[in-house]
Amino acid sequence: MLQTVQKAAQVLRLFTPKQPEWGVTEVAAVLGIPKSGAHALLRTLAAEGLLQRTPNGRYRLGWSLFELSQTLLDSSALLRAARPIMERLVAGWGETTQLAVLVDGQVLYVEKLQGDRALEIVLSGVGKRLPAHCSGVGKVLLAHQPWENVLAIVERTGLVSFTPNTISSVEQLRAELERVRQQGFAYDQEEVMVGLCCAAAPIYDESGQVIAAMSLSVPAYRFYPNRQRLTTAIVDAARRVSEELGYYQEAWPWENGKPSRSRSSGLATSVPT
Amino acid sequence: MLQTVQKAAQVLRLFTPKQPEWGVTEVAAVLGIPKSGAHALLRTLAAEGLLQRTPNGRYRLGWSLFELSQTLLDSSALLRAARPIMERLVAGWGETTQLAVLVDGQVLYVEKLQGDRALEIVLSGVGKRLPAHCSGVGKVLLAHQPWENVLAIVERTGLVSFTPNTISSVEQLRAELERVRQQGFAYDQEEVMVGLCCAAAPIYDESGQVIAAMSLSVPAYRFYPNRQRLTTAIVDAARRVSEELGYYQEAWPWENGKPSRSRSSGLATSVPT
DNA sequence: GGCGACCGTTCAGAATGCACGAACCGATCG
DNA sequence: CGATCGGTTCGTGCATTCTGAACGGTCGCC
Structure with missing residues (x-):
């Protein structure tokens, strides 16, 4: 585990919407490393385009990150598969649907389509993070992690x-x-915000791993009367995305680890790499 | 210049839309480093969320990059300032307007608004790179770089x-x-694609540095008759963005280096190396 | 306007952490 | 069933990074 790279990544993570600009001294203080070390990190990252310098000698995130992110989106089967299905979901229900992945133990919202009946959800948003234990997508994602990981995250x-x-x-x-x-x-039954509920379901990739979760967010007064229909809708939508990603299940919620391969020999081999 | 971090950045840059997935052996071969080294780099980057593992043990770009990119966009005054002005430009002309920055000697397109009269420009696109010497935005960005840099890029x-x-x-x-x-x-007078021209102008930040360029792309047969009007339109739009960013010029296209602050002793003033 | 504090930058010595190649293991394919 | 390919592990030696102190520019306060 190359510590130099770890530190570089730590530095990148410091840059947030709330504090998008950092100086050498600040970074050194927060990370508890000497100024010279922080300087070397920042300077190298800037030379590589991952950071850029401001006119006053401080640092901000660099455009290379934008490029890499676009490459990621471009090559991500998940978003390509999920977006049209999310659109139909929004068209049918008029509610907000969200797509999220687990990053570093937290929920990262990757896509968010707002319906016309929907209330504005300010907390979540594309590119934003939230703790995983309180949202529907978060619980889905955690549920398919090894319990020891979950414990480590919570601690x-x-x-x-x-x-x-x-x-x-x-x-x-x-x-x-x-x-x-x-x-x-x-379900998220007003666990992150009073008056807001959601139903969420897992998305599997072709190897049976849960790689993302999808949700329908609904105001509480519309949620409780329609819970059953909402549930089948989101589960079904998530299942369609999973199938689009090459996951062909025999029995659905079954053995979270590695379901395919050994079960019925012929099936898993047909999956293209 | 921390080489470990440099190598990590090199690894990230390997991931492109054309090859979005890499294995340890491939990376080691391309970078000319031992397998164990490549493995350490990939593993660390994956642990930090900058890469993610595929079901078959190879590596793809990770969602952290998406998060960082969103933070960058969120905190970028450039895009916030440019977008409305670009929208008005598109509304007025019906042509395509683009916004680009210089990354690693190449043009990186950051925003692209397509007009209704516009032809589809496939080569450029948000998140895509092109060589700088052939496009309007590229020439603008190069023109405001020290000539030695330009030479190094060209070489x-x-x-x-x-x-x-x-x-x-x-x-x-x-x-x-x-x-x-x-x-x-x-101007780009059919230098990147026959039949396609564009006019481009620089965008300055508050310290007088050129940080981006804006362009109007126009089919050749509409470009040549309207060159003068196009030019004033894009120059004016770019100037408005610059002013939004805090650049208040006294005399406009004048003294490329560092116009404000100090006139005579001006060279090493703002950013120390 | 001058003094002081702050911040980014540089430098040289010291030890820590990385680079390296060989060996291991599991999967895939003939 | 064996061979090849890919990802992973391990221990050692050397170079790279880490450290702390000093430098020089800039800004703000007196």
């Missing part, structure tokens, strides 16, 4: 409470994740 | 010819950049 970030409904104990979380894994979907 | 990448009009000699380039710098705008 690192804690279980921040957004509303009285937010999961606040590890035991509660363990039970909830178990349920989510078995039933194949998750 | 590294050569002067690829797209059409008979493409600049193909260093002397030709030097003269053209000199003209562009003095007149404050550049």
Whole structure:
């Protein structure tokens, strides 16, 4: 694990919408490294285009990151597969649908399509992160992680409470994740914001790994009466995306680890690399 | 210049739309480093979320890059300032307008608004790179670089010819950049694609540095009759963006280097090396 | 207007962490 | 069933990075 690269990545992660500009001294202070080291990191990253210098000698994120991100999106089967299905979902329900992945133990929202009946959800947004324990997509994603990973995440970030409904104990979380894994979907019942609910379902890639989660966000008063229909809608949509990605299940919510390969020999071999 | 970080950045740059997936052995071969080294780089980058693993053990770009890119866009005054002005430009002319920056000696397109009268320009596109010597925006950006930088870029990448009009000699380039710098705008007269022209102008930040370029792309048969009006339109639009960014010029296309602050002792003033 | 504090940058010595090649393991294909 | 290819691991020696102190420019305060 090359520590120099780790530190470089740490430096990149410092740059947030709230603090998009950093100086050598600040970085050194926050990371607890000597100024000269921080300087070397920043300077190298800037030379590589991952950072750029401001007129006053400080640093901001560089355009290379934009290029890399575009390459990622361009080559990402996930977004290509999910977008049209999300559009149909929004057209049918008029609610907001979101697509998210797990990054570093947190939920990263990758796509968000807003419906005409939808209320504006300010907390989540494309490119934004949220803790995983409180949202529908977060619980889906955590549920398909090894429990030891989940524990490590929780120990690192804690279980921040957004509303009285937010999961606040590890035991509660363990039970909830178990349920989510078995039933194949998750609810967020006003756990991140009072009055806001959502139903979320996992998206599998061709190897059976859960790589993303999709959700329909609905105001509470429209959620509870329609829970069943919402659930089937999001589960079905997520299943269609998974199939688009090359995941052909025999029995659906079954054995989260590696379902294919050994089960019925012929099937897994037909998957193109 | 931390070489480990340099190599990590090199690895990231390998991932392109054409080859979005790499294995350890390939990376080691292309970079000329031992497999174990490539493995360490890839593994670390993946652990940091800058790469992700595919089901078959190879590597693709990771979602962290998407997050960083969104942070960059969110905090970028350039795009915020340019977009509305580009929209008005498109509304007025019905032609395509583009915004580009210089990354690593090449033009990186950052925004592209297509007009209703416009022909589809396939070569350029958001997140795509092109050589700088052949496009309007590229010539504008090069013109405001120190000539030694330009030389280094040309020596590294050569002067690829797209059409008979493409600049193909260093002397030709030097003269053209000199003209562009003095007149404050550049034309691309079918230099990248036969039948396609554009007019481009520089965008300055508050310190007087050229940080981007804007262009109007027009089919040749509409370009030549309207060249004068196109020129004033794009120059004016770019000037408005610059002013939005805090650049208040006294006399406009004048003294490319560092106009404000100090006149005589001006060379080493703003950014120390 | 001059003094001081702050910040980015440079430098040289010291040890730590990376580079390297060989060996391991698992999958894939003939 | 064996051979080849790809990803992974491991231990050692050397070079690279880390460290802390000093430099020089800029800004703000007195």
